Amino acid sequence: MGWARKILRVDLSKGSCKSEPLNMEWAQQYLGQRGLATKYFVEEVDPKVDPLSAANKMIMATGPLTGTMASTGGRYSIITKGPLTGAIACSNSGGYFGAELKMAGWDMIIFEGKSPKPVYLSIENDKAELKDAAHLWGKTTWDTEEIIKKTHQDPQVRVSSIGRAGENGVLYACVVNDLHRAAGRSGVGTVMGSKNLKAVAVRGTLGVSGIKDFKGFMAATVAAKKVLADHPVTGQGLPKYGTQVLMNVINEMGALPTRNAREVQFEGARDISGEAMHEKRPTDGKANLITNNACFGCTIACGRISQVDKGHFSVVNSPKYWGASGGLEYENAWSLGAANGVNDLDALTVANFICNEDGMDPITFGATVGAVMELFTMGVLTKEQLGVESPFGSAQALIDFAHMTAEGRGFGKELGLGSKRLTEKYGHPELSMTVKGQEFPAYDPRGIQGIGLGYATSNRGACHLRGYTVASEVFGIPVKTDPHATEGKADLLKAFQDATGAFDSSGTCVFTTFAWTLADLQTQVDTACEGGWSMEKLAELGERIWNMERLFNNAAGFTAKDDDLPKRLKTEAAASGPTKGLVSGVEKMMPEYYKARGWDAKGVPTKETLARLGL
């Protein structure tokens, strides 16, 4: 059956932990993880809730394939109402925490209320209790994990925690597990901090039992792993170069948002690329990249483990950054690098370390720094206000801002608001590269039209992982489409968004979709879970989830006017490369998208659509 059939409800106000049976009727409609946890969330939480109030809830949820033999089956998600956006938040993480939670016998944890003092949740199989976390408050995620493992005298305890950013109210704080994997976007860590919940420590030794058709499941997982191994992207490209292989591709295409999206190509792109991570530095003769790394059960292993030059200005007096740790993904290399005009690979790596160490979303952090650098360039912000000279390209400013934001010092408090609030405060809201208050990632909608529509319609604010049309528009997966064309992108995006909803609810990683189709997921889910999981049922699942999230956002106060891109992308044409002269055609695509979705002209799902999806 895949599911543990059990959820843990933690009332932080009362200090209680109670076991409840999983709602199996909902499991048949929403599968698990993103879908099922969102169903619980929208049933229990008022859409108008203040995200940082005790009335907001936060759910950590696994999928039915989490902790199983399925490749990449280590995923878990955090669902809440996000403080950065005010929209539904759902952030997905790999590593080992999710599988450990499942193997302790839990499908999900629902946190409600607010603890009167800092606590952490300790789970050892069936036993769950809240413990005092006074000694952990003020610690980084790295220190928190180490202290908990020592306290429990168990190096195999898996820990998800917030760092100082989550404690200090940085609105894009994330929840970090296994030192450098993160539920990264929308401020889920800020919600956790608002509840005085420092960490969740899990030890699970029960395994995952009750697979519906064990022999069939083993055959399905073996076949699916072969698909990944045989595919050139998941079998070779991602293990060797990681997601960072995209840096040169996207730059060459003229779709790399540069210096707060003022430009679409970065002259320093190659210096911060996946290829550069493999090369020996002239300063110490060592490469930035130490090795690749895999999450639980993953047969792709796209993760990066990096080490910087001990003599680099950013770490020369900080030995704690001298060791190997989580390296740059493409999105982070872009947000910390091209978005700010910084081409110092080690500086970006250290800024990324700091984001992991203290739990900050590097996409929003880096993009916010880009907006600040533009304000500095315009003379709106000064060195006296910022504490450091901050022109585009300043690696020193990037590193200083990372420390200041994580620690809540000086101008770091304002950087912690994200670019929307910060640029509004200084009178230039047009400089915020956000949708629904969340910064968009590393693909410029002027050069890749479909992903721009994806940013504008993403239910959690601008995001590439809700419908990664880049796969088709750039890489030809499953078929090549013209990145400059707007025609057909509404239907393409809807298909990507719906399929992603199914993968995000299963416990597997969306990166499998570079090789897997929905059919590869279907054979695994159907053999693991009772209920007859056909292709049609999985496809409809994704559409149901999308509309459920949309209904929550509409009830929270979002309207069609929030399905839009920053003015810069619609009015300031790309200035170089093959995209020169182009702007985003989001306004042309939006009516087509609403129609494809079965929504009215105001972006509201019609009665027929809701009835068809059982909503």
Add this chain to the structure above:
Amino acid sequence: MRITFKLFAQLQDYLPAEARKTNACIVEIADATSVAQVIERFTLPPRLVHLVLLDGTFVPPAERDARILRDGETLAIWPPVAGG
């Protein structure tokens, strides 16, 4: 005439050693040389020739024989890659 020729990821090993630091080299070609002929000249394995961009614009496989290179253009090639 001259073009800029770029190879990335696993394909960069097919560049002259001195060009790998930049992933690029300048190549002298005869008039009427096609994209496919440059690919052949560098003996790139067909299974690794996936994403072919000419001045940043994708050239589909079916057009690589017919697409004649012009002086000053940049031809960039990747094996199958993806990310996000």
